[in-house]
Amino acid sequence: MSILDNVAGNLAASTPGSSTELRRATWRGRLQMAVLIVVYVVMFLAFTIPFFWMFFGSIREEAEIFANLYPFTWKTILPIKWSLKNYLDIFGISDDGQKFGLQFQRFLGNSFLVSAGVVLSSLFFNTLAAYFFARLRFPLKNVLLVFVIATMLVPFQATIVPLYIVVDALGMANSYNGLIFPWYASPFVIFALMQFMRDIPTDLDEAAVMDGANLFHILWRVIVPLSIPGIITMALLEFQFIWNLFYWPLILISSPQLQMIQVAIATQTTQTQTFWGRTFAGSVTASLPVIVLFLFLQRYYVQGIALTGLKG
Amino acid sequence: MLATPISTPAKGWGRIWSRRNRYYLIAFLFVLPALINFTVFRYLPILAALRASMYQYSLLGGFGDFVGLDQYHAILSDSFFRNSLWVTLKFTIYKVPLQVLFSLILALFLARENLGTAFVRSAVFTPVVTSVIVVSVLWSMMYHSQLGLINSLLSIVGVPPQAFLSNPDRALPALTAMMIWKDVGFSMIILMAGLKGIPVVYREAAVVDGAKPWEVLWHITLPLLRRVMMFVMVTQTIFSFQVFVPVYAMTRGGPLERTKAVVYYIYQYGFLFQDMGTASAMSIVTLIILLVVSVGQMRLFRSDVSY
Numbered sequence: 003m004s005i006l007d008n009v010a011g012n013l014a015a016s017t018p019g020s021s022t023e024l025r026r027a028t029w030r031g032r033l034q035m036a037v038l039i040v041v042y043v044v045m046f047l048a049f050t051i052p053f054f055w056m057f058f059g060s061i062r063e064e065a066e067i068f069a070n071l072y073p074f075t076w077k078t079i080l081p082i083k084w085s086l087k088n089y090l091d092i093f094g095i096s097d098d099g100q101k102f103g104l105q106f107q108r109f110l111g112n113s114f115l116v117s118a119g120v121v122l123s124s125l126f127f128n129t130l131a132a133y134f135f136a137r138l139r140f141p142l143k144n145v146l147l148v149f150v151i152a153t154m155l156v157p158f159q160a161t162i163v164p165l166y167i168v169v170d171a172l173g174m175a176n177s178y179n180g181l182i183f184p185w186y187a188s189p190f191v192i193f194a195l196m197q198f199m200r201d202i203p204t205d206l207d208e209a210a211v212m213d214g215a216n217l218f219h220i221l222w223r224v225i226v227p228l229s230i231p232g233i234i235t236m237a238l239l240e241f242q243f244i245w246n247l248f249y250w251p252l253i254l255i256s257s258p259q260l261q262m263i264q265v266a267i268a269t270q271t272t273q274t275q276t277f278w279g280r281t282f283a284g285s286v287t288a289s290l291p292v293i294v295l296f297l298f299l300q301r302y303y304v305q306g307i308a309l310t311g312l313k314g
Numbered sequence: 315m316l317a318t319p320i321s322t323p324a325k326g327w328g329r330i331w332s333r334r335n336r337y338y339l340i341a342f343l344f345v346l347p348a349l350i351n352f353t354v355f356r357y358l359p360i361l362a363a364l365r366a367s368m369y370q371y372s373l374l375g376g377f378g379d380f381v382g383l384d385q386y387h388a389i390l391s392d393s394f395f396r397n398s399l400w401v402t403l404k405f406t407i408y409k410v411p412l413q414v415l416f417s418l419i420l421a422l423f424l425a426r427e428n429l430g431t432a433f434v435r436s437a438v439f440t441p442v443v444t445s446v447i448v449v450s451v452l453w454s455m456m457y458h459s460q461l462g463l464i465n466s467l468l469s470i471v472g473v474p475p476q477a478f479l480s481n482p483d484r485a486l487p488a489l490t491a492m493m494i495w496k497d498v499g500f501s502m503i504i505l506m507a508g509l510k511g512i513p514v515v516y517r518e519a520a521v522v523d524g525a526k527p528w529e530v531l532w533h534i535t536l537p538l539l540r541r542v543m544m545f546v547m548v549t550q551t552i553f554s555f556q557v558f559v560p561v562y563a564m565t566r567g568g569p570l571e572r573t574k575a576v577v578y579y580i581y582q583y584g585f586l587f588q589d590m591g592t593a594s595a596m597s598i599v600t601l602i603i604l605l606v607v608s609v610g611q612m613r614l615f616r617s618d619v620s621y
Contacts, residue, residue, distance in 0.1 A: 021455075042431070045423070046433060046437045049440060049499075052452055052456060062606065067461075068564070072466060074467055074469060078463070128343070130344040132396070134344040139337075139338075140342065141338070146345065149349070149352065150352060151484050155605060155608055156357075156601070157601065160580070161360065161601060162361060162577075163580055163581075163584045163590065163593045163597050164363035164596060164597055166584075167359065168354065172354075183355070186347070186351055187348040187352065188353070217341070221483050242443055246444075246446070248559050252562075265447075267447065268449065278455060285451060288448055292443045293444065297434070300436065304439075307503045308503060308507035
C-alpha cells in the first residue's frame with residue numbers, strides 16, 4: 003500500500019518541490035525510499051543476471067560453469083579462473099576451434115556486410131519516399147500512401163514461406179542479395195520519417211525553389227540536414243532489426259560461408275553436443291554490437307520506439 | 315538554346331512534357347523504388363502463396379498437379395494444424411495481458427527521472443535489443459533441468475531441481491515467461507511515452523481537490539492511458555501470434571506438440587517436409603486470421619475516447 007502510494011505519488015506530483023519532497027524528510031518517507039531502492043535493485047538484477055551469467059560464463063573455463071551451480075554463491079556467476087579459450091575456439095584460433103571448423107569472424111563479417119547494405123540502401127530509398135509523401139504534390143498521393151501503409155498489416159513471420167517462394171523465383175536464394183533486397187524499403191521507416199519531415203517549416207524549401215534548386219537538391223540540402231535526428235533513430239532501429247534477423251537467413255542461406263551470426267550461434271555450437279562456453283562466447287559476440295550501440299545512443303532508441311511504436 | 319517543345323501548342327510529346335507533368339514524373343521517381351519493393355516483396359508473395367496453395371508444390375520438384383482447394387480442406391481437418399493454432403492462441407493469451415500488466419508496473423515505477431531509474435530502465439531494455447535467438451539459447455540453458463541457473467537460484471529456497479522445457483505442462487508457460495521478460499521493456503517504453511503525454515494539470519487538479527495518490531492512479535492516469543494500452547495490446551497480439559524462434563531453438567515444438575506454434579508448423583511443412591503447397595495454404599489461413607484480428611482490434615481502438 004505504501005509503495006503504491008509512493009509510486010502513484012511520483013506520478014501525481016512529479017514537479018519538484020511538491021509533497022513528495024516534503025515527505026522524504028520524515029522517517030516514514032525514508033522507509034519508503036529504502037523499500038523503493040530495494041525494488042529497483044530487484045528489477046535491475048532480474049533483467050541483468052542472465053546477461054552477467056552469459057558474459058562471465060564466456061570468459062571462464064567451461065567446467066567451472068557447472069562446478070559452482072550448487073549452492074548458489076558469487077562463484078555461480080563470477081569466474082574464479084579467467085580464460086579466453088572459448089573466444090579462441092569460436093574464432094578458429096585454437097586447435098579445438100579449428101578441429102570443429104569454427105570461424106565466427108566469417109559470420110560476423112557477413113552480418114556486418116548485410117547490415118551495412120540494408121541500413122544504407124533503406125536510408126536512401128526510405129528518405130526519398132518519405133520526402134515524396136511529406137512534401138511533394140502528386141495526383142492520388144493518398145492512394146499510394148494507403149498502398150504503403152497497408153503493407154504494415156502483412157505479418158512478417160507468418161508470410162515468410164511466401165516471401166521465400168518469390169525470392170527463390172528471382173534467383174536470389176542463398177545469396178547476399180536475397181538477404182538485403184527485401185529490406186531496402188520499410189513502411190514503418192517511411193511513415194516515421196514522413197511525420198518528421200512534415201514538421202519542417204515549408205518556407206525553407208520554398209526559398210530553395212526560388213533559388214532554382216531542383217527537388218533532389220532541396221531534399222539533400224534542406225530537408226535531410228534538418229531530419230538528422232529522425233534519420234539516426236531509424237538507422238538504429240533498422241540496424242537492430244537486420245542484425246538480429248534469424249528466421250529469414252535460416253531458410254534463405256544454405257551454404258555456411260554466407261551465413262549470418264545469429265543463425266551461426268544456433269547451429270554451429272550445438273551440432274553434436276552443446277558447448278556451453280562457446281555458445282556463451284558466440285552469444286556475447288552476436289549481442290555486443292547492438293547492446294553497445296544501444297547504451298551509447300539510448301536516447302534515440304527510446305524516441306524511435308515511442309515515435310513509431312513498432313519494431314523494425 | 316534550342317526551340318523547346320513547350321513552345322509548340324499541345325501536340326504529341328510537347329503535351330506530355332509540360333512543366334507540370336515533368337514535375338510529376340520526377341516526383342514519382344522518388345517513391346518508385348519503395349513501391350517496387352512493396353509490390354515485389356510484400357504483395358506479390360501473397361499472390362504467389364495463393365497460387366502455390368492450389369498446386370502440389372515442393373522446392374525440389376517444382377509445381378505438380380493443380381489440386382484446387384484440396385490443401386485448404388486437408389489442413390482445416392488436420393488435427394495437428396488445429397493444435398498449432400490452439401498452442402499459438404494459448405501463448406498469446408498467456409503473454410499479452412501479463413506483459414501489459416508488468417510493463418505498466420515498470421512504467422509507473424520508472425517514469426521518474428533520476429540516476430537510479432535510468433540504470434533500471436537500461437537494464438529492462440537490454441533484452442529488447444538482444445536478438446530473440448540469443449535470448450532463447452541463453453534461456454534454454456537457464457531452464458536446463460540439472461545445469462541451469464534457474465534451478466541453482468531455486469536451490470536457495472530449498473526447491474529441488476525441476477524440469478521446465480521437457481515437462482509437457484511447463485514448456486509453454488516457460489517459453490511465455492521468457493518472452494515476457496524479453497518484450498516487457500518494449501511496451502514499457504511506449505507506456506512511459508503515454509504517461510508523459512498526459513497533461514500534468516489533470517493530476518495536479520485532482521491532488522488539489524484532495525484525491526489520494528492511488529485514486530489519482532485509478533481514476534485519472536489509467537483511464538487516460540487506455541488508448542496507449544490498447545495500442546500495445548494490438549501490436550503485441552500480432553507479434554505474439556507469430557512466435558517462431560523460441561520454439562525452434564528451445565523445444566522444436568515438443569514435448570507432445572505442446573509448444574508447436576503455427577509459424578513453426580508452417581516452417582516444418584515447407585522446409586523440413588518439403589511441401590510448399592500445404593505450407594502456403596497454412597500461411598494464407600494464418601494471414602487471414604491475423605488480418606481479421608488486427609482489423610477487429612483497430613475498430614475497437616477507433617471508438618475509444620481521446621483527450
